[in-house]
Amino acid sequence: xxxxRLEIKGFKSFADKVDLEFDKGITAIVGPNGSGKxxxxxxxxxxxxxxxxxxxxxxKMDDIIFAGTESRKGLGCAEVSLTIDNSKKMFPYDYSExxxxxxxxxxxxxxxxxxxxxxxxxxxxxxxxxxxIGTDGYSLIGQGKIEEILSSKSEDRRMLFEEAAxxxxxxxxxxxxxxxxxxxxQNLIRILDIINNLD
Ligand code: ATP
Numbered sequence: 501x502x503x504x505r506l507e508i509k510g511f512k513s514f515a516d517k518v519d520l521e522f523d524k525g526i527t528a529i530v531g532p533n534g535s536g537k538x539x540x541x542x543x544x545x546x547x548x549x550x551x552x553x554x555x556x557x558x559x560k561m562d563d564i565i566f567a568g569t570e571s572r573k574g575l576g577c578a579e580v581s582l583t584i585d586n587s588k589k590m591f592p593y594d595y596s597e598x599x600x601x602x603x604x605x606x607x608x609x610x611x612x613x614x615x616x617x618x619x620x621x622x623x624x625x626x627x628x629x630x631x632x633i634g635t636d637g638y639s640l641i642g643q644g645k646i647e648e649i650l651s652s653k654s655e656d657r658r659m660l661f662e663e664a665a666x667x668x669x670x671x672x673x674x675x676x677x678x679x680x681x682x683x684x685x686q687n688l689i690r691i692l693d694i695i696n697n698l699d
Contacts, residue, residue, distance in 0.1 A: 501590040501631065503527075503544075504597065505583040510575040511546070512539040515566040541642050547580040547602045548633065549612070549624050562606060576606045584633070591627060600624055630666040 502524050509517040513536045520540070529537045542556045546564060553561045568574030581601040584591070591598050593615070601613040602624075612619050614627065633640075649657060662668050 501588060502585050503582065503633075504585050505581075506540070506544065507579075507581040507583075508540070508543050509580075510566045510578040511543045511580050512536070512564055512566065512578075514539065514543075515572060515575060538643070541640065543580045544582060544640055547582045547600055548628060549602070549621050551621075561604065562608070565604060565606060577603060579603045590631070598627075600627070626669070629669045629672065630663060632663055 503522050505522065506520040507517065508514045508520075529540055531537050538557070542550075542564070546556060550556055553559060553563060556564055558564060565578040566575040579601065581599050583597050583599045585596070586593060586598045587596045595615060599613075599615055601611075601616070603611040603613075612621055612624055614623060649660065659668075662671065
């Protein structure tokens with residue numbers, strides 16, 4: 501499983517469609533200051549479902565849409581597609597490639613797609629859980645990330661190992677089940693109260 505392709509259109513400084521092909525192994529993005537290196541990193545985080553405008557270095561989410569330059573008008577939509585190799589069927593899909601797409605319109609409407617089929621953000625988050633690819637995954641190392649990992653609290657660092665070990669999915673499901681159990685308990689208490697009042 502590896503990141504094969506990234507297609508960016510209308511995202512931050514990339515007004516025109518840009519296709520980036522990646523090889524297996526480690527990819528480093530280099531270039532002059534302000535050329536868009538961090539914007540590429542942001543675009544990957546964004547397509548994987550990042551919800552914080554601040555994390556994407558903006559103040560509101562539509563700051564990620566190409567805002568225009570002196571010579572060019574801004575755009576009404578940003579779109580990023582990330583294609584991952586699935587020839588070893590690591591993902592539960594019969595396809596040899598998985599493409600996730602996210603679109604955001606100036607109007608505030610947004611869309612998520614997996615292989616061109618509309619889906620929920622939750623589907624994308626779950627798809628990448630325990631793969632190291634998610635928004636907080638260790639496959640994306642931005643500026644300052646290594647320092648952050650080394651200086652973080654041991655409980656925070658533990659998250660990284662849990663993701664690599666593949667247990668985050670189960671921990672998340674356990675939390676969801678516990679929440680449901682608690683809601684059911686509360687409902688039961690309410691029902692018993694009602695029954696007691698009827699007596
Ligand atoms: P550095 O090496 O200094 O960190 P970088 O290569 O990482 O730079 P980025 O931060 O990716 O550069 O790109 C910055 C450029 O992106 C700036 O010129 C900024 O104006 C442009 N930019 C950011 N958001 C938008 C937007 N919504 N519309 C148009 N341009 C944008």
